[in-house]
Amino acid sequence: MGSIHLNKVSKVFGDLKVIPSLDLEINEGEFVVFVGPSGCGKSTLLRLIAGLEDLSGGTISIDGNDVTNAPPAKRGLAMVFQSYALYPHMSVRKNIAFPLKMAGEDKATIDKKVEDAARVLNLTDYLERKPGQLSGGQRQRVAIGRAIVRQPTAFLFDEPLSNLDAALRVTMRLEISELHHELGTTMIYVTHDQVEAMTMADKIVVLNRGNIEQVGSPMELYNHPRNLFVAGFIGSPKMNFVEGKDAQAFGAPTIGIRPEHLSYSSSEGAWKGKVGVAEHLGSDTFCHVHTENSGTMTLRVSGEAGLKHGDTIYLTPEESRIHRFDDKGLAIA
Amino acid sequence: MATTQMRTTARLMLAPSVILLLIWMVVPLAATLYYSFQNYSLLNPITSFAGWGNYYYFLTDPAFSSAVVNTLLLVGGVLLISVVGGTFLALLIDQPIFGQGIVRILVISPFFVMPTVAALVWKNMMMNPIYGIFAWLLSLFGLPPIDFFAQIPLLSVTIIVAWQWLPFATLILLTALQSLDGEQIEAAEMDGAGAVSRFIYLVLPHLSRAITVVILIETIFLLSVFAEILVTTNGGPGTATTNLPFLVYTQALLSYDVGVASAGGVIAIIVANIVAFFLMRIVGKNLEA
Ligand SMILES: Nc1ncnc2c1ncn2[C@@H]1O[C@H](COP(=O)(O)OP(=O)(O)OP(=O)(O)O)[C@@H](O)[C@H]1O
Ligand SMILES: [Mg+2]
Numbered sequence: 001m002g003s004i005h006l007n008k009v010s011k012v013f014g015d016l017k018v019i020p021s022l023d024l025e026i027n028e029g030e031f032v033v034f035v036g037p038s039g040c041g042k043s044t045l046l047r048l049i050a051g052l053e054d055l056s057g058g059t060i061s062i063d064g065n066d067v068t069n070a071p072p073a074k075r076g077l078a079m080v081f082q083s084y085a086l087y088p089h090m091s092v093r094k095n096i097a098f099p100l101k102m103a104g105e106d107k108a109t110i111d112k113k114v115e116d117a118a119r120v121l122n123l124t125d126y127l128e129r130k131p132g133q134l135s136g137g138q139r140q141r142v143a144i145g146r147a148i149v150r151q152p153t154a155f156l157f158d159e160p161l162s163n164l165d166a167a168l169r170v171t172m173r174l175e176i177s178e179l180h181h182e183l184g185t186t187m188i189y190v191t192h193d194q195v196e197a198m199t200m201a202d203k204i205v206v207l208n209r210g211n212i213e214q215v216g217s218p219m220e221l222y223n224h225p226r227n228l229f230v231a232g233f234i235g236s237p238k239m240n241f242v243e244g245k246d247a248q249a250f251g252a253p254t255i256g257i258r259p260e261h262l263s264y265s266s267s268e269g270a271w272k273g274k275v276g277v278a279e280h281l282g283s284d285t286f287c288h289v290h291t292e293n294s295g296t297m298t299l300r301v302s303g304e305a306g307l308k309h310g311d312t313i314y315l316t317p318e319e320s321r322i323h324r325f326d327d328k329g330l331a332i333a
Numbered sequence: 334m335a336t337t338q339m340r341t342t343a344r345l346m347l348a349p350s351v352i353l354l355l356i357w358m359v360v361p362l363a364a365t366l367y368y369s370f371q372n373y374s375l376l377n378p379i380t381s382f383a384g385w386g387n388y389y390y391f392l393t394d395p396a397f398s399s400a401v402v403n404t405l406l407l408v409g410g411v412l413l414i415s416v417v418g419g420t421f422l423a424l425l426i427d428q429p430i431f432g433q434g435i436v437r438i439l440v441i442s443p444f445f446v447m448p449t450v451a452a453l454v455w456k457n458m459m460m461n462p463i464y465g466i467f468a469w470l471l472s473l474f475g476l477p478p479i480d481f482f483a484q485i486p487l488l489s490v491t492i493i494v495a496w497q498w499l500p501f502a503t504l505i506l507l508t509a510l511q512s513l514d515g516e517q518i519e520a521a522e523m524d525g526a527g528a529v530s531r532f533i534y535l536v537l538p539h540l541s542r543a544i545t546v547v548i549l550i551e552t553i554f555l556l557s558v559f560a561e562i563l564v565t566t567n568g569g570p571g572t573a574t575t576n577l578p579f580l581v582y583t584q585a586l587l588s589y590d591v592g593v594a595s596a597g598g599v600i601a602i603i604v605a606n607i608v609a610f611f612l613m614r615i616v617g618k619n620l621e622a
Contacts, residue, residue, distance in 0.1 A: 052519050073525040085520035089538040098534070099524035147523070 001063060002153045002186030003028045003159075004049065009058035011044055011210075013058060018044050020208035021058065026154075026188065026203075031180050035197040035233070036207035042190045045207070049188065050079050052296060062153060073102075078147035079156040083142070084139045086131040088246045092118075093127040096145045103150070120179075137168045139242040146180070154186035161196065192236055198222070201256050207228050228329040230255045235287055239323070240297040250317075252332055254326035259286065259300035261321035264307075269314025271296065275307045291313060339471075341547060360376055365537070369547065369595035374591050387596035396572040396580055401604060404576040408555040408608070412548055414495035419502025419547065424532075425502070427510045437507075444500040453562040455493045482566050486573045492563050498554075502547045509543035510536070522579040545619040556605050 004026040004103075018041045026032050034042045034079075038074050044143060047053040049060060051072035059068045086095050096117055100110045118124045121141040131139055147155055157176070161169045165215040177200050180187050191197055196217045197204050206213040206221065206229070214226040218234075225231035231239050239256045247255045263269075273291035287299040287307055298316060307313065324332040374385040378580035382394045392395060426437055443451065459466050460481035468478035481489040513536065520533050562568055568583065573584070581601060585594030 052522070072519075072523045077523065079520065079523050081520060082514045083514065085514065085516035087517060087521075087535060090534075098521070098526070102525040102527075102530060150524075189558050293387060310425075 003063055003078060004154060004188075005051070005061045005187065007059045009045075009048060009060060010052065010056045011048060012056040013039070015283065017210065019048075021208070022212055024205065024215070026211065029184050029186055031189065031200060031202045032205060033159055033189045033197040033201035033203070034188065034205050034207055035192065035194055036213075036232060037233075038192055040207045041210040042192070042207055043158055043208075044245045046079075046158055046188065046190050048079055049284050050156055051075050052079075056269075064203060076153040078150055078152035078154075079158070080143045080147050080160045081142075082159045084143040086133075086139060086142055088131055091128050091130055092123060092134070092142050092145075095131065095142055095209070096123075096149055099146060099150045106324060113147075113149045120148070120182075121145050136164050140172060141175075142165065144176070148179070148183070152185065156191040157187065159191055160189075161191075162193075169196075169312070174321075176200065195236060200236070206233060222333040224331070225256075225323065226331050228254065228256070228325055231323055231325070231331075237298045237300065240294075242297075244293070244295045247296050250322055252325065253327050253328070255317075255327040256323040257317040257321065261318040262297070262299050263318065264289075264299060264301070264312070264313045264315050266313055269316040271297070271315045273313060273315060275309055275311040275313060277303065278307060278309070280304065289313065289314065339415075346538040365595045367595075369599050370592055371592050373592040374593075376553050383592055387592045389602060390549055391584070391593050391596045392579070396575055396583075399572050400575050400577050403487060403572075403574060404556060404604070406487060407494065407558060407576055408552055410488070411495045411498055411552055411555050412490035414491070415498040415502040415551060416544055416547060418495070419506050420500050420544075422499070423506035423510050424536075425506060440503055441500045443497055444504075446497070448497060448560040449564050449575050451497050452493055452561040455489075456565045457495070460489055464618070483570060484589045485567050486570060488567060490558075490561055490574050493565065494555065494558055497561075498551055501551070505542040505547050506540055507541050509540050525559050545616045549612060552608065554609065556601075571572075577604060 004024075006022060006024040007025075008021050008023060009019060010021045025033065034045060036042055039308070046269070048055055051067070051070060051074075055068060059066055060303070061067060062075060062077075062122045080315055087098065090098065092116055096114045097110045100113060105113075113129070115124070118127055121144060122170050123138065123141055123145060125140075126134060126138060132141065134142065140163075143160070161177070162171050162303050164172060165222075173196060176189075180200075189196075189200060192226050201218055203215060204214050204218055204221055208229050213233075214221060216224075221230060221234045225239075227233060227242070232241070235258055237259050240256060241256050242250075243254050247253060271291045271294060273289040276288040276296065278288070279286040283303070285301045285305045285307075287301060287305060289297050299315060302308070302331070326332050349424050369387055370383055370385075370439070371601065372386070373380045378559050422440060426433065426440060430436065443464050446454075454470045457465075462468050462478040462480040463479070463480075467481070471478055479485070489574055517535055518531060559577060559582065562576065563582075564581050566574040568579045572580075577603065581597040582593050584597055
């Protein structure tokens with residue numbers, strides 16, 4: 001239960017082609033993350049799957065059934081919205097019970113399921129409150145509670161953590177991952193935060209202007225980005241790109257090297273540069289080095305680096321970690 | 334209004350308008366109260382203290398009880414039609430339809446028609462039993478015409494007044510509808526709620542505050558409906574469409590008795606306050622944040 005198949009799905013708003021044509025296979029029980037820059041069509045794609053938007057072309061099937069023209073309620077999916085979309089005048093209990101009530105379940109069953117969901121999500125003490133009297137994280141949990149009580153075939157999340165502060169985001173991230181392991185239900189999760197994508201996903205779908213740039217596991221995308229876009233999007237801090245003569249020396253029009261795969265020395269190396277700003281995270285230091293020919297590069301040093309602003313250093317890439325790209329920006333195998 | 338100084342300044346700044354409003358209110362009220370205890374007829378230059386006589390006279394007038402009932406029926410009827418109809422219209426014109434702008438203006442326009450004109454138009458063009466549009470419509474089905482102001486006078490006046498207030502209700506409810514979060518509706522859709530359930534569980538609670546505002550504001554104005562009655566039925570037949578303001582008018586201008594009319598005015602104020610009290614008890618809690 002919970003496999004979703006998109007076949008040549010496209011979406012047009014007026015003259016604007018948001019999603020040109022897209023195929024995607026989501027397997028049962030997978031945690032799939034759609035990631036991409038703002039405005040690339042992530043939400044639109046999710047809403048197409050949910051049935052909240054009509055398709056301009058193509059078909060969608062869930063568990064082998066064609067649901068292209070089925071209304072949202074008939075698709076057996078549950079969605080958690082970015083704004084949570086809780087019903088403001090209903091108590092938490094009524095919010096969570098609403099889908100069950102609409103499904104016509106009897107009172108005793110509803111009560112039991114709501115209590116269960118509340119226990120899982122640590123909401124038991126808040127059941128009689130209104131959404132307005134909850135914190136952001138609690139509201140988030142209510143929205144998730146409303147989604148899980150129906151036991152949907154798949155969950156859809158649209159940037160559910162973007163309204164939370166950094167610490168809470170980390171906690172909720174873990175909770176959602178935990179929930180996924182517990183329920184084993186397919187989850188589709190939209191985010192523009194590549195850290196969320198890397199940490200949560202079984203499978204990441206990188207979108208750019210409505211096109212899929214690459215689909216794969218987090219490590220696949222990290223180790224073998226298919227093109228410059230994916231290489232630049234996945235990984236933090238961003239991959240360094242080198243073009244021109246310096247790149248030719250390594251046998252490609254463009255090469256990419258991640259900040260963690262650069263080593264430095266004060267006497268010799270491939271690229272000479274001056275140390276600029278250093279960002280100290282404690283565990284790591286990110287140094288921005290202004291090189292002579294290849295612009296600013298980021299260097300990641302474990303622990304504290306003894307580099308000072310203005311020092312002259314040489315950077316050397318780890319040979320086996322160099323990503324080579326051709327003129328069109330595609331990775332050279 | 335965080336600091337004492339700001340509160341003081343705010344009060345000072347508000348003072349002139351508050352004082353002006355108080356004078357505006359208190360002077361006529363005091364005058365009315367004063368005259369209501371006087372024997373004061375426009376036909377008789379001699380005035381004297383009347384005690385409770387004017388009140389007794391007004392309250393025991395056989396038209397009084399029916400005037401109270403008529404007032405309440407009129408207010409209630411118009412509220413019912415305008416709130417239910419306004420909700421329906423607001424839902425309708427909130428849909429993305431062709432010519433939305435024009436449709437909205439058309440729906441709002443009755444509000445700009447003066448009450449006397451509206452009543453005249455309804456009386457002569459719509460409800461006239463001989464050449465009115467309703468009579469013609471009925472004749473299409475071979476039915477006899479209805480003589481609105483003779484057979485169902487109060488209902489006819491209610492319809493006319495409701496027609497004038499429908500745009501107001503529609504407008505307020507439409508703006509409330511537009512502030513409803515679209516994602517909530519979508520969430521409900523995904524939760525399996527059909528159109529009716531969405532209306533009952535989401536839209537109606539969301540509109541409750543706006544409906545309360547409509548009810549309160551309309552009540553204030555509907556308690557004093559006058560022009561429509563004067564133009565169409567003149568309070569008749571008999572006292573079938575005489576409400577409190579119209580009764581006061583008959584006393585004051587038709588009987589030239591300022592004392593009794595003033596007493597009637599005071600009684601009207603008391604009735605209005607009773608209505609307001611019950612309204613606030615019933616719907617006022619919706620206004621709390
Ligand atoms: N109803 C609509 N009408 C017209 N254009 C739309 C509509 N909804 C979305 N778009 C356009 O489609 C594109 C994709 O929008 P979408 O909301 O899917 O982006 P997104 O990837 O979710 O971005 P974000 O990360 O900012 O949420 C945008 O260019 C947007 O302007
Ligand atoms: Mg979005």
